[in-house]
Each structure stands twice: as C-alpha cells, then as structure tokens.
Amino acid sequence: MPILTRAVGWRDTKHVSFCGIETRGSSRCLLAFNGQNPLIQVSGRLGGVPLIERHGDEGSGLFPLAESERLLQCCCMSKTDFDIHYTAKLARLELSPEEEETFGRQIAQVIDYVEQLQQLDVSGIEPTAHPVDLSNVTRSDITGPSLTNEEALSNAPAKANGLFMVPKIVE
Amino acid sequence: METHTTLNTLRQRFMAGEISSKDIVVSYLDRIERLNPRLNALTHVDAEEALRQADLADDALVSDPESKGKPLLGMPIVVKDNIAQLGQPLTCASKMLSQFVAPYDATVIEKCRQAGAVLMGRANLDEFAMGSSTEHSSCGATCNPWEEQYIPGGSSGGSAAAVTADLCAAALGSDTGGSIRQPASFCGCVGLKPSYGRVSRYGLTAFASSLDQIGPLSRDVRDAATMLGVIAGHDGLDSTSVRKDTEDFTSELGREIKGLKVGLPREYFVDGLSPEVKSAVTEAVAQFESLGAEISEVSLPHTEYAIATYYIICTAEASANLARFDGIRYGLRVDGNDPLQMYSKTRGAGFGSEVKRRVILGTYVLSSGYYDAYYLRAQKVRTLIRKDFQDAFQKVDLLLTPTVAAPAFRMGEKSKDPLQMYLTDIFTIASNLVGNCGISLPCGFSKEPRLPIGLQLMGRPFEETTLLRAAHAFEQATEWHRMRPD
Numbered sequence: 001m002p003i004l005t006r007a008v009g010w011r012d013t014k015h016v017s018f019c020g021i022e023t024r025g026s027s028r029c030l031l032a033f034n035g036q037n038p039l040i041q042v043s044g045r046l047g048g049v050p051l052i053e054r055h056g057d058e059g060s061g062l063f064p065l066a067e068s069e070r071l072l073q074c075c076c077m078s079k080t081d082f083d084i085h086y087t088a089k090l091a092r093l094e095l096s097p098e099e100e101e102t103f104g105r106q107i108a109q110v111i112d113y114v115e116q117l118q119q120l121d122v123s124g125i126e127p128t129a130h131p132v133d134l135s136n137v138t139r140s141d142i143t144g145p146s147l148t149n150e151e152a153l154s155n156a157p158a159k160a161n162g163l164f165m166v167p168k169i170v171e
Numbered sequence: 172m173e174t175h176t177t178l179n180t181l182r183q184r185f186m187a188g189e190i191s192s193k194d195i196v197v198s199y200l201d202r203i204e205r206l207n208p209r210l211n212a213l214t215h216v217d218a219e220e221a222l223r224q225a226d227l228a229d230d231a232l233v234s235d236p237e238s239k240g241k242p243l244l245g246m247p248i249v250v251k252d253n254i255a256q257l258g259q260p261l262t263c264a265s266k267m268l269s270q271f272v273a274p275y276d277a278t279v280i281e282k283c284r285q286a287g288a289v290l291m292g293r294a295n296l297d298e299f300a301m302g303s304s305t306e307h308s309s310c311g312a313t314c315n316p317w318e319e320q321y322i323p324g325g326s327s328g329g330s331a332a333a334v335t336a337d338l339c340a341a342a343l344g345s346d347t348g349g350s351i352r353q354p355a356s357f358c359g360c361v362g363l364k365p366s367y368g369r370v371s372r373y374g375l376t377a378f379a380s381s382l383d384q385i386g387p388l389s390r391d392v393r394d395a396a397t398m399l400g401v402i403a404g405h406d407g408l409d410s411t412s413v414r415k416d417t418e419d420f421t422s423e424l425g426r427e428i429k430g431l432k433v434g435l436p437r438e439y440f441v442d443g444l445s446p447e448v449k450s451a452v453t454e455a456v457a458q459f460e461s462l463g464a465e466i467s468e469v470s471l472p473h474t475e476y477a478i479a480t481y482y483i484i485c486t487a488e489a490s491a492n493l494a495r496f497d498g499i500r501y502g503l504r505v506d507g508n509d510p511l512q513m514y515s516k517t518r519g520a521g522f523g524s525e526v527k528r529r530v531i532l533g534t535y536v537l538s539s540g541y542y543d544a545y546y547l548r549a550q551k552v553r554t555l556i557r558k559d560f561q562d563a564f565q566k567v568d569l570l571l572t573p574t575v576a577a578p579a580f581r582m583g584e585k586s587k588d589p590l591q592m593y594l595t596d597i598f599t600i601a602s603n604l605v606g607n608c609g610i611s612l613p614c615g616f617s618k619e620p621r622l623p624i625g626l627q628l629m630g631r632p633f634e635e636t637t638l639l640r641a642a643h644a645f646e647q648a649t650e651w652h653r654m655r656p657d
Binding site: 084113118122137 | 270
C-alpha cells in the first residue's frame with residue numbers, strides 16, 4: 001500500500017472519494033479515487049517535484065473500494081478543514097447544493113496545492129504587500145469636480161429622490 | 172486597405188494623406204462585421220461613435236497643425252471590457268454588470284483620446300479578468316483566430332484575438348498574472364505588461380490591486396512602445412502610480428543589443444515544457460546570441476512556490492475588491508427578505524463559477540484563524556520571490572523564458588479543472604508578484620495544429636526601454652511577427 005503523505009477526502013451519498021499524494025523516494029504521484037472507478041491522474045509538478053504519470057489500474061495506485069473507509073479515515077486526519085458552506089456565507093454568496101459540491105471539491109484541491117508553502121522557512125522574512133515602496137499617498141485637500149448626483153445614480157438598480165433605494169433595514 | 176498593417180505604418184500613411192481615418196475605420200468595421208460573429212473577440216462595437224471620432228481626426232489633420240504630433244491620431248483601438256470608457260458598456264464579461272454604462276473615462280482612455288485614438292469597441296475577457304482562456308465570459312467564449320476550436324488565452328483573450336485577426340490597429344488589456352502576455356503568446360501578437368506603477372489603473376475594474384497593470388497588445392514591438400508612451404505616466408487618481416518622467420519608449424528601438432546580458436532562469440526550462448516550445452525558445456536564445464547578447468544561466472530558486480503564492484494573494488485581494496458588488500449602488504440586484512439575503516442572492520446570481528471559486532478561496536485564506544497560515548505566509552514568500560529576481564537582475568539585464576509551457580489548448584479542455592488552468596500561469600505570474608516589466612512576442616509555431624508560440628522577456632522595474640529594445644532586435648531579425656492567420 002502506498003504511503004499517502006497528504007490527502008483530502010470527501011463523501012457524498014453514493015461514494016467515498018479522496019485524492020492523495022503518494023511519496024516514493026524522491027518522486028510523488030497525485031492520486032484520485034472516486035469510490036467506483038479508480039483514477040490515477042497527474043498534476044504537473046507539486047512542491048517542486050515532478051509528478052509521475054500513471055494510468056488505469058496498474059500498480060499500487062489502485063485502491064479497492066473495501067479499503068476506502070480506512071483510507072478516508074487516514075485522509076481525514078490531514079484533510080483540510082475547509083468548509084464551503086461556512087466560507088460562502090462569510091463571502092455573502094449564495095450557492096446551490098450542486099455548486100457547493102463541485103466548488104467544494106475544486107477549492108479543496110487548490111488548498112491542498114497551496115499547502116506547499118508550509119514547507120518553506122519564512123521566519124524573519126518581512127511580508128510584501130506591494131511591489132513598489134510607496135506609502136500613505138495622499139492628495140491635496142482641495143475640492144474639485146466629481147460625478148454629479150445624476151451620474152452617480154445612473155447605474156443604480158433602484159433609486160428615488162436622488163438617493164439609492166435599499167431594502168428596509170430596521171423595523 | 173491592406174490588412175494586418177502595423178499601427179505605426181498605418182499612422183504614417185494617414186499622416187501622409189494616403190488614407191483617411193474614416194477609410195481606415197470603415198475597413199476595420201467591415202472586418203469586424205465579417206469576422207467577429209465567429210471569433211467573438213469584441214463584446215460591443217459602437218460604429219457610429221467610431222466614425223464620428225474618425226471624422227474628427229480627419230478634420231484635425233487638416234485644420235490643427237499640432238495634431239501631427241498626436242501618436243494615435245485616427246487610429247482604431249479596442250479596449251478590454253474591464254476599463255471604463257464614458258458612455259460605453261462596462262460589463263467585465265459578468266452578468267453582474269450586463270447593464271452597466273461607465274459614467275467616466277479611465278485615465279488610460281483619457282490619454283488615448285488626447286492622443287487622437289478612435290475608440291472602436293470593447294474586447295471580451297474572462298469575467299472580471301479571472302481566467303486564462305476567455306471561456307469564463309458572460310458574453311460567450313472567444314476563439315483563437317488561428318484555430319477556432321482552441322482558446323485564445325486569457326484573460327485579455329478578446330484583445331489578443333482582435334489584434335491577431337486584424338479587427339483593430341492595437342488594443343488595451345490588463346495583466347494580473349499574465350493576462351496580457353499569455354493571450355499574446357497563444358494568438359501570436361505582442362503583449363506588454365508594464366512595470367507595476369507605470370500606468371494608472373484609475374477606471375480599471377480592480378481584481379487584485381497589488382498585481383493589476385494595464386498594457387497594450389499590438390502587432391509589433393514598435394506599436395507596443397508607441398502605445399505605452401501614450402498610456403504611461405503618474406496619475407494622482409491612482410495612489411500606486413509612480414512619479415516617473417515620461418519617456419519616449421521608442422527611443423532605443425533599432426539600437427543593437429551587443430553585450431546585453433540575457434539570463435535563462437534554470438527553473439523555467441524543466442520537464443513539462445512542450446518539446447515544440449522548448450525548441451522554439453532554444454532557437455530564440457541562439458538568435459539573441461547571434462545578435463551579440465551575452466547568454467547565461469541564472470537561478471530563481473523560489474519559482475516552484477510562485478503559483479501557490481499568487482493564487483493566495485490574488486484571490487484574497489479579489490474577495491475584498493469584489494465585495495463592492497452588493498446590489499446597492501450599481502449592477503445586478505436580486506431582492507431578498509433582508510439586506511443580507513439580498514447580498515447573497517445578488518452575488519450568487521451575478522457572479523460566474525470562476526469568480527465564485529476565487530471569492531470563496533480568497534475569503535477562506537483571509538478568514539480568522541487562516542490569515543497567518545495562508546495570506547501572511549504568501550506575502551512573505553512573495554518577498555523571497557522578489558529577492559530571487561533582484562539577485563538575478565544584479566547579474567543580467569533581462570530574463571528570457573517561454574511565455575507559456577505549451578501552445579493554446581482546446582476549448583473545454585481545462586475549464587472543468589481549475590487547478591490545471593492555474594498551473595498554465597507558471598511563467599507569467601512572477602513578474603506581477605515582483606512588479607517588473609515583461610513582454611511576450613511570437614517566436615515560432617507548433618506543427619499540428621499550427622498555433623503560435625510566445626517568447627517572454629522580463630526586465631528590471633521601469634526599464635521598459637531596454638526590454639523593448641531587445642524585443643525589437645529579436646523581432647526584426649525574425650519573421651514570426653509577419654505570420655497571419657488567414
């Protein structure tokens with residue numbers, strides 16, 4: 001059985017699925033498994049190490065369905081705790097159940113990919129917010145022409161009396 | 172009118188009185204009418220307004236002696252549909268802004284107007300400039316003019332396809348992680364990302380504010396230099412705009428590049444590079460050598476971390492920038508029982524799938540408990556990547572790399588797999604993280620199908636003049652920029 005160094009798992013009503021990274025010496029392989037059809041996929045490079053391309057059900061990349069519960073448990077230990085429902089709520093973004101399922105899986109893959117930054121030692125390194133060294137750029141405090149009330153409201157979805165109309169906020 | 176004429180040649184002929192701006196514009200409108208329905212490069216064309224501007228240019232040439240000095244007088248330009256142009260739609264290829272009409276001009280538009288340009292239409296893009304294929308557009312995908320089943324690159328895919336198919340003399344795009352250079356590479360035109368701070372972003376719909384930069388797409392390097400000369404310069408309306416004297420970016424075009432030090436970053440020439448790209452870029456290196464450039468290998472050791480760093484930073488900034496789309500002041504509104512529900516429903520209905528993914532990922536990496544692990548860490552790795560480039564630019568004047576690891580891919584090939592799509596940006600994102608200038612120019616073709624291959628040159632921040640000089644020397648020594656899709 002391959003050693004999964006990092007993995008994410010998820011489950012829906014029919015399937016147990018995961019993707020993980022198998023380490024073999026200095027090379028790594030990204031594995032994906034959807035509970036029914038074992039899939040082994042490449043993903044270019046990961047963490048700077050070229051991934052080995054492997055296909056179909058050959059070799060030790062194949063995980064029988066019976067193994068999936070155990071693998072999922074192992075995955076869950078290192079699984080990112082990304083919660084799509086909660087994060088979408090923070091972002092004020094309504095998602096359909098299908099979107100939650102698809103985006104949840106896709107974003108979890110991206111999060112797994114960006115995890116590689118954890119390998120770097122960044123102690124003592126200053127963060128870069130901006131490529132040029134400018135700070136506190138201000139303009140002179142003088143009035144000048146700007147959008148008229150009419151122009152500012154020209155794209156408003158609802159307006160009245162020269163104001164934006166919004167839903168009732170207080171009872 | 173002869174097609175695929177460069178902006179500068181067209182301008183010479185116009186100034187010499189051989190052709191009127193009206194004739195030029197009519198000829199382009201005719202091409203647009205024939206080709207755009209297939210290519211979908213332009214989302215909106217205002218023929219009436221274009222003809223009016225052309226008439227003004229024709230009059231000015233006769234009546235105003237000062238107009239001779241205007242670098243774009245009477246020249247038809249198209250603008251990526253995320254840059255505000257007074258009275259024109261500004262859709263950002265999003266359902267969120269399908270009805271939005273810009274109430275003011277972006278600074279670059281104002282500068283184009285002052286230079287006499289005819290602003291002819293709006294170019295397609297990935298929604299809010301998020302994407303690498305111009306497939307994520309509420310206006311439908313744009314086709315690659317060389318092969319219609321293939322993507323033109325993105326997010327400035329409409330601008331690149333419009334230049335390549337000769338629907339305009341030149342175009343404006345925006346580049347956050349390669350969005351000018353990558354489509355230029357896939358379509359076979361020139362795409363220039365100026366140094367961060369060189370061009371004002373006032374009026375550009377913000378995607379990732381520490382990375383965004385406006386730049387030109389054009390048929391050759393001289394046209395790119397001319398366009399940059401028009402749009403560059405300090406602007407009090409963009410606090411990231413840098414105080415630099417206006418330069419004539421064409422001044423060193425034609426000067427030899429003997430002794431110019433060109434570095435090949437070792438980490439960019441690795442497995443995974445398509446053999447055709449590798450051989451085209453290797454030949455380009457030989458060309459530079461024969462032009463007298465001194466080639467050496469350099470190292471950018473943190474290259475492998477660039478994509479992860481970029482996708483944390485750009486999504487974080489995008490999630491903040493796109494918070495403005497709340498259904499209150501402009502754009503789509505979907506009613507709800509209370510304001511919160513209205514925000515969620517509006518954003519759920521207005522944003523497309525790629526924008527939703529990025530807003531959610533960006534919200535996640537900034538959220539309480541994860542900020543240090545993702546966003547702050549990415550900003551620190553950004554410092555390391557920046558230092559890599561500073562070290563390399565101590566040794567060499569320019570860096571030479573492929574623009575993309577492979578030629579354009581088929582439509583639909585990567586749209587279901589965001590991570591695969593993100594990985595195509597590997598060679599272009601670093602210059603946005605670092606803020607240096609970069610250019611993509613044609614350097615070859617794949618065999619089957621025949622699709623352009625791009626060469627990327629990167630220069631020190633604010634050294635566009637050297638960058639353009641080297642690009643021009645290579646271009647003039649080769650025939651790649653003369654290849655046309657029809």
